Amino acid sequence: xxxxxxxxxxxxxxxxxxxxxxxxxxxxxxxxxxxxxxxxxxxxxxxxxxxxxxxxxxxxxxxxxxxxxxxxxxxxxxxxxxxxxxxxxxxxxxxxxxxxxxxxxxxxxxxxxxxxxxxxxxxxxxxxxxxxxxxxxxxxxxxxxxxxxxxxxxxxxxxxxxxxxxxxxxxxxxxxxxxxxxxxxxxxxxxxxxxxxxxxxxxxxxxxxxxxxxxxxxxxxxxxxxxxxxxxxxxxxxxxxxxxxxxxxxxxxxxxxxxxxxxxxxxxxxxxxxxxxxxxxxxxxxxxxxxxxxxxxxxx
Amino acid sequence: xxxxxxxxxxxxxxxxxxxxxxxxxxxxxxxxxxxxxxxxxxxxxxxxxxxxxxxxxxxxxxxxxxxxxxxxxxxxxxxxxxxxxxxxxxxxxxxxxxxxxxxxxxxxxxxxxxxxxxxxxxxxxxxxxxxxxxxxxxxxxxxxxxxxxxxxxxxxxxxxxxxxxxxxxxxxxxxxxxxxxxxxxxxxxxxxxxxxxxxxxxxxxxxxxxxxxxxxxxxxxxxxxxxxxxxxxxxxxxxxxxxxxxxxxxxxxxxx
Numbered sequence: 154x155x156x157x158x159x160x161x162x163x164x165x166x167x168x169x170x171x172x173x174x175x176x177x178x179x180x181x182x183x184x185x186x187x188x189x190x191x192x193x194x195x196x197x198x199x200x201x202x203x204x205x206x207x208x209x210x211x212x213x214x215x216x217x218x219x220x221x222x223x224x225x226x227x228x229x230x231x232x233x234x235x236x237x238x239x240x241x242x243x244x245x246x247x248x249x250x251x252x253x254x255x256x257x258x259x260x261x262x263x264x265x266x267x268x269x270x271x272x273x274x275x276x277x278x279x280x281x282x283x284x285x286x287x288x289x290x291x292x293x294x295x296x297x298x299x300x301x302x303x304x305x306x307x308x309x310x311x312x313x314x315x316x317x318x319x320x321x322x323x324x325x326x327x328x329x330x331x332x333x334x335x336x337x338x339x340x341x342x343x344x345x346x347x348x349x350x351x352x353x354x355x356x357x358x359x360x361x362x363x364x365x366x367x368x369x370x371x372x373x374x375x376x377x378x379x380x381x382x383x384x385x386x387x388x389x390x391x392x393x394x395x396x397x398x399x400x401x402x403x404x405x406x407x408x409x410x411x412x413x414x415x416x417x418x419x420x421x422x423x424x425x426x427x428x429x430x431x432x433x434x435x436x437x438x439x440x441x442x443x444x445x446x447x448x449x450x451x452x453x
Numbered sequence: 454x455x456x457x458x459x460x461x462x463x464x465x466x467x468x469x470x471x472x473x474x475x476x477x478x479x480x481x482x483x484x485x486x487x488x489x490x491x492x493x494x495x496x497x498x499x500x501x502x503x504x505x506x507x508x509x510x511x512x513x514x515x516x517x518x519x520x521x522x523x524x525x526x527x528x529x530x531x532x533x534x535x536x537x538x539x540x541x542x543x544x545x546x547x548x549x550x551x552x553x554x555x556x557x558x559x560x561x562x563x564x565x566x567x568x569x570x571x572x573x574x575x576x577x578x579x580x581x582x583x584x585x586x587x588x589x590x591x592x593x594x595x596x597x598x599x600x601x602x603x604x605x606x607x608x609x610x611x612x613x614x615x616x617x618x619x620x621x622x623x624x625x626x627x628x629x630x631x632x633x634x635x636x637x638x639x640x641x642x643x644x645x646x647x648x649x650x651x652x653x654x655x656x657x658x659x660x661x662x663x664x665x666x667x668x669x670x671x672x673x674x675x676x677x678x679x680x681x682x683x684x685x686x687x688x689x690x691x692x693x694x695x696x697x698x699x700x701x702x703x704x705x706x707x708x709x
Binding site: 242 | 548
């Protein structure tokens with residue numbers, strides 16, 4: 154059954170003065186799925202998220218959230234969304250528990266609902282021991298868990314997560330992945346940005362790769378891998394490369410070595426010279442991402 | 454339309470933080486007026502027999518009630534609110550919930566005004582114990598007027614927050630807004646002693662209207678209800694204008 158779309162963007166454009174940050178993108182986020190918005194820094198991800206939250210005005214095109222224009226978002230719609238921002242904006246003046254209670258009040262929940270949800274969420278995000286601790290006493294991982302718990306206080310239908318595991322240790326990441334998967338099972342829609350391709354591959358049903366304000370491709374992780382990097386990657390060190398002509402294999406020169414993207418490994422290995430030094434692994438989303446967005450550094 | 458449940462949610466968060474610091478807050482709110490009343494009521498009072506036909510202590514109590522409210526409300530929505538907005542990003546978090554910007558501002562203003570009223574009550578009580586409040590019932594009527602005045606100062610503080618790029622900006626706010634309210638607005642002496650153009654300047658400040666409205670009530674002098682109403686109207690109009698300006702500017706800064 155085709156599920157209904159929670160977000161639909163049609164020819165969505167955002168301009169700041171003359172600078173066009175989002176250049177007419179189309180996508181739709183189906184209900185109950187985890188939707189990944191991937192792209193290098195400055196690709197237009199955060200701007201798109203701000204527009205979805207109604208914090209940034211749509212320059213042109215259409216952006217509908219729960220069927221209504223995002224720029225004139227009604228309170229009832231806003232109450233269906235939980236936001237986990239990239240930068241922590243937890244309230245440092247109050248305790249862990251009080252942060253949840255304060256947010257419950259911003260969502261106009263009743264006192265009993267707040268008490269119940271707070272207890273559930275402290276449990277869900279394993280923060281019970283830190284209930285009465287001030288926010289500044291928490292580690293980075295705990296702060297992120299609290300930020301996620303806070304976003305869930307109003308039992309939102311959709312949770313927007315902007316790089317939820319950036320800067321966390323592997324244990325903290327695993328816990329967050331587990332709980333996000335749990336949220337998906339409960340039927341909530343997740344909209345996720347991340348720089349970790351393993352994270353996207355693990356969590357996302359649908360992925361949009363965006364760069365310079367345009368969509369480069371979209372599909373399921375499997376589709377994207379099949380379309381752009383085939384099944385396997387061989388990283389072959391120069392100068393002993395594949396014998397056949399350059400046209401036979403889908404390849405990319407990355408300096409000291411060449412990457413070959415192949416479906417049939419046996420056939421490819423047969424084409425390599427005896428002395429070839431190579432690394433052989435299944436292709437993943439990271440390969441797709443780098444192929445689509447290029448290998449140049451973005452911070453400059 | 455703003456709804457009270459969301460305004461109160463913002464207010465409640467402030468109250469929670471304040472409750473943790475109640476002790477120190479109470480001490481400064483009581484100690485401050487005692488110091489001022491002592492210095493001016495006794496120090497200056499011994500040189501000045503009467504001011505505007507009342508004892509100098511009585512004159513100063515009304516001024517100090519107004520000033521302590523003005524200072525508390527101004528501080529809360531300027532440096533206090535700016536910290537929550539700019540440094541702690543509390544406002545970003547709140548605006549991602551169903552709370553609107555107008556409700557957020559109203560919650561800040563409401564809290565600042567309650568806190569200011571609390572300061573004013575401390576001064577009133579200290580002034581009364583000190584013998585600077587000759588009547589017993591009328592002074593209670595000052596409280597709603599002081600509350601309105603505090604809303605006005607809180608709105609003005611939010612204008613400063615809306616335009617501030619950093620903490621340095623508040624040096625201007627305190628030098629050109631809060632300090633003039635202390636010296637030009639009838640807190641320590643009758644503004645009738647100023648040259649005429651300074652008087653016009655003084656009447657621009659809501660502080661002058663607030664002090665003029667509450668002084669007859671704490672001093673027990675003859676009441677002119679119509680004049681008091683005019684002062685209140687000025688304070689209300691000023692508040693509305695300040696709120697509108699602050700909302701417009703903050704909307705520009707927080708949404709893009």
